Amino acid sequence: MTAETLVELKDLQVHFPILRGVLVDRVVGHVKAVDGVSLSIPRGSTYGLVGESGCGKTTLGRALLRLVEPTGGTAVFDGVDLTALGSNAMRTMRRRLQMIFQDPLSSLDPRQNIESILTEGLATHGIGADRAARRALVGETLDAVGLPRWALSRYPHEFSGGQRQRIGIARALVLSPDLIVADEPVSALDVSIQAQVLNLLATLQADRGLTYLVIAHDLAVVRHICDTVGVMYLGALVEQAPSAELYTRPLHPYTRALLSAVPVPDPDVEDRRERILLTGDLPSPANPPSGCRFRTRCPWARERCAQERPELRTLAAGHTVACHFAEELE
Ligand SMILES: Nc1ncnc2c1ncn2[C@@H]1O[C@H](COP(=O)(O)OP(=O)(O)OP(=O)(O)O)[C@@H](O)[C@H]1O
Ligand SMILES: [Mg+2]
Numbered sequence: 001m002t003a004e005t006l007v008e009l010k011d012l013q014v015h016f017p018i019l020r021g022v023l024v025d026r027v028v029g030h031v032k033a034v035d036g037v038s039l040s041i042p043r044g045s046t047y048g049l050v051g052e053s054g055c056g057k058t059t060l061g062r063a064l065l066r067l068v069e070p071t072g073g074t075a076v077f078d079g080v081d082l083t084a085l086g087s088n089a090m091r092t093m094r095r096r097l098q099m100i101f102q103d104p105l106s107s108l109d110p111r112q113n114i115e116s117i118l119t120e121g122l123a124t125h126g127i128g129a130d131r132a133a134r135r136a137l138v139g140e141t142l143d144a145v146g147l148p149r150w151a152l153s154r155y156p157h158e159f160s161g162g163q164r165q166r167i168g169i170a171r172a173l174v175l176s177p178d179l180i181v182a183d184e185p186v187s188a189l190d191v192s193i194q195a196q197v198l199n200l201l202a203t204l205q206a207d208r209g210l211t212y213l214v215i216a217h218d219l220a221v222v223r224h225i226c227d228t229v230g231v232m233y234l235g236a237l238v239e240q241a242p243s244a245e246l247y248t249r250p251l252h253p254y255t256r257a258l259l260s261a262v263p264v265p266d267p268d269v270e271d272r273r274e275r276i277l278l279t280g281d282l283p284s285p286a287n288p289p290s291g292c293r294f295r296t297r298c299p300w301a302r303e304r305c306a307q308e309r310p311e312l313r314t315l316a317a318g319h320t321v322a323c324h325f326a327e328e329l330e
Helices: 057-064 087-096 114-124 131-145 149-153 161-173 191-208 219-223 243-248 253-260 267-272 303-307
Strands: 005-020 026-042 046-050 072-077 097-100 179-183 211-216 228-233 236-242 313-316 319-321
Touching: 005 057, 005 211, 026 057, 026 072, 026 211, 026 228, 026 236, 046 057, 046 219, 057 072, 057 097, 057 179, 057 211, 087 097, 097 161, 114 131, 114 149, 114 161, 131 149, 131 161, 131 191, 161 191, 191 211, 211 219, 219 243, 228 243, 228 253, 236 243, 236 253
Parallel strands: 046 211, 046 228, 097 179, 179 211
Antiparallel strands: 005 026, 005 072, 228 236, 236 319, 313 319
C-alpha cells in the first residue's frame, strides 16, 4: 500500500444467508452480494463503481462503512483494517467515512429541521466546543453546498430534489470526512439538476481533498467525475480502468454492452457505434453460473468460459479485465 492509498479492499465478501424453515433458522444457501472484490482508491481521487441493479454496489459501499458486516476479506482505510475494529472504534472512525444516498427524501428525517439534521452528527462525534461553534460550522457548510442560511429552520419536504441532495451532502460534509461513498447521488434527479450536483461534488473535492466512491448504474454519469471506473457484475469486478481508457477501450463484453447502451451526441459516431444487446436476465447471486459469471449473457461465450473462472488480468497500465478472450474480441 502506497502512502497515498486511502482505501484498499482485498477480496471483500458479503454473503447473506438465505434462511428457511418454520423457525427461519435453517441456512439453505447464500446470496453472494459481494464475492471477492479487491480495489484501491488513492486519496483525493474518485472511484466509480457501475453495474446493473442487484450486482452488489450498495452492499459493497455499506460493507466498507461496516453498515453491513463483511463475511470475508479486508477493508483497509488510511492504514487501519476496518474489519478488525471493535464497534466503539468503528463508531469513532465512521466520522471519517460518510455516505450520501440516492433518495435524499427518504434518508432525511421529515420531522427534523435542517439545523437539527446537520448538528446531530456533530453532537454524536463531539465536534464543536459549544452551540455557537456548531452553528458556525453548520453555517459554513451550508454556504459550501450553496444553500441559504434560512434553510436551517425549514424541513426536508420544503426543498426541491436537488436542494435535498445538497442537504444530504452537507450532513456528510459537516463532519469533515476523508471519504464519501455516494450511492447513486444523482439518479433520482432531473438531468438538468444532475450536472449541478456533480459539479458541486467536484468543487468540494478540489477544495477539501475529499476521496469519493461513487456508485452508479449509468456509465454516462460517472464518466466526467471519476478517475478510475470499476465495472461490477454479480458481486465481482469484471473490469477496471482509468476513466478515459474505459470509455475509449472497453475490453470486457459486459462493459462494451453497457457502453453500447449510452447514446453518443455526434450523429456520425452514433451511426457507427457498436450495439450489443444483453439477452436474458441477470442470474441469481445465490446461484451464479460456473466459470465466468457473465457467460450466460455473453454473445462470445465458449466452452472454456463455463469451465474456468477468468481472473482479473492486467492488459494495460491500470487496466484489468476478467475475460479469457478480451484480446481476441478487441
Ligand atoms: N440485507 C440483505 N439481505 C439479503 N440479501 C440482500 C440484502 N441486501 C442486499 N441483498 C441482495 O444482495 C444483492 C445485491 O444488492 P445491492 O443492493 O447491493 O445491489 P445494487 O447493485 O446496489 O443494486 P441497485 O442498482 O438496484 O441499487 C441483491 O441480490 C440483493 O437482493
Ligand atoms: Mg444500490
